Amino acid sequence: MHDDTTRFMADVIEGLGASPKRLPPKYFYDAAGSALFLDITRLDEYYVTRAELEILGRYATDIASHVPAGAVLVEFGSGASTKIRKLLDALPRLTGYVPVDISVELLAQEADELHRDFPALPVWPIATDFTTEFALPAAATHSPKVGFFPGSTIGNFEPHEAEHFLACAAHTLGPGSAFIVGVDLEKSPATLHAAYNDAAGITARFNLNMLTRIRRELDAHIDPQGFRHHAFYNTDARRIEMHLVATRAQTVHVDGHSFQFADGESIHTENSYKYTPARFAELAARAGWQTEASWTDAQGLMSVHALRCRC
Numbered sequence: 001m002h003d004d005t006t007r008f009m010a011d012v013i014e015g016l017g018a019s020p021k022r023l024p025p026k027y028f029y030d031a032a033g034s035a036l037f038l039d040i041t042r043l044d045e046y047y048v049t050r051a052e053l054e055i056l057g058r059y060a061t062d063i064a065s066h067v068p069a070g071a072v073l074v075e076f077g078s079g080a081s082t083k084i085r086k087l088l089d090a091l092p093r094l095t096g097y098v099p100v101d102i103s104v105e106l107l108a109q110e111a112d113e114l115h116r117d118f119p120a121l122p123v124w125p126i127a128t129d130f131t132t133e134f135a136l137p138a139a140a141t142h143s144p145k146v147g148f149f150p151g152s153t154i155g156n157f158e159p160h161e162a163e164h165f166l167a168c169a170a171h172t173l174g175p176g177s178a179f180i181v182g183v184d185l186e187k188s189p190a191t192l193h194a195a196y197n198d199a200a201g202i203t204a205r206f207n208l209n210m211l212t213r214i215r216r217e218l219d220a221h222i223d224p225q226g227f228r229h230h231a232f233y234n235t236d237a238r239r240i241e242m243h244l245v246a247t248r249a250q251t252v253h254v255d256g257h258s259f260q261f262a263d264g265e266s267i268h269t270e271n272s273y274k275y276t277p278a279r280f281a282e283l284a285a286r287a288g289w290q291t292e293a294s295w296t297d298a299q300g301l302m303s304v305h306a307l308r309c310r311c
């Protein structure tokens, strides 16, 4: 069995055996999940992408002023690389772009397209889990580094995991590096609820695709139709929670392991933490990053932060 499949199997068996049951959100992103996420970013209700693109467009020059000259830009969770395209025109002196993503097919496709659209920019994709240690390309060794982590993917971490991730990123990017991070902001629960429960049901399909993937890739006995999407804002924890809720009592089988579900029992698939700019700056500071500037969109829905490594 391929290493990635072995890891996936182990994570699924551990997560479904836990109480309460859970699955890591990184497994949303097979080819189908990545395509569904792209559809989510185009939904009226999903303000995150629209608001962040507004910030990157309006403040591109300001943001660029925090990027070291001749830098290599490392994007964590680059997905469709939509947002870097917004910044590239303002960053004429980049010496390389390193998109890092777990979604292998999308990464390869976007690297090819970027190479075609920006032939002067070396593109060095890395297909890996960004929560594990990975080496940057040797060609990037002597250039200053800037990290880019848009989409509020950082909100998918528990706050202590976000802190750990930022500390590891400081190690990967090195002394004096900059980090441009998109962070979703606290807002009305009604706006949040709509964003994760779109009328067209795309977020539900994205969530349920995790089970389709488990059935296909792990040869598991699981019926995605026996589950429904459930997303709500947990006010105390300041996070959206996504769950898959069993619509009937059932037993799921994965690699010889059996997991019993009561009717209504859920699998917790994702958190999306919301911050204030000040709370995020405090978290970043604990991980060794100083906030040099931050920007929000006109409606104050989303924020982008320019951090400097104190390492």
Ligand SMILES: C[S@@+](CC[C@H](N)C(=O)[O-])C[C@H]1O[C@@H](n2cnc3c(N)ncnc32)[C@H](O)[C@@H]1O
Pocket (backbone or CB within 6 Å): 025, 026, 029, 034, 037, 041, 049, 076, 077, 078, 079, 080, 081, 083, 100, 101, 102, 103, 128, 129, 130, 131, 150, 151, 152, 153
């Ligand atoms: C919420 S999407 C954001 C995509 C894009 N950056 C944006 O702003 O629209 C998260 C992205 O991170 C990738 N991703 C999620 N977990 C990951 C992990 N542990 N390691 C590497 N990539 C991951 C997904 O494949 C996806 O492209």
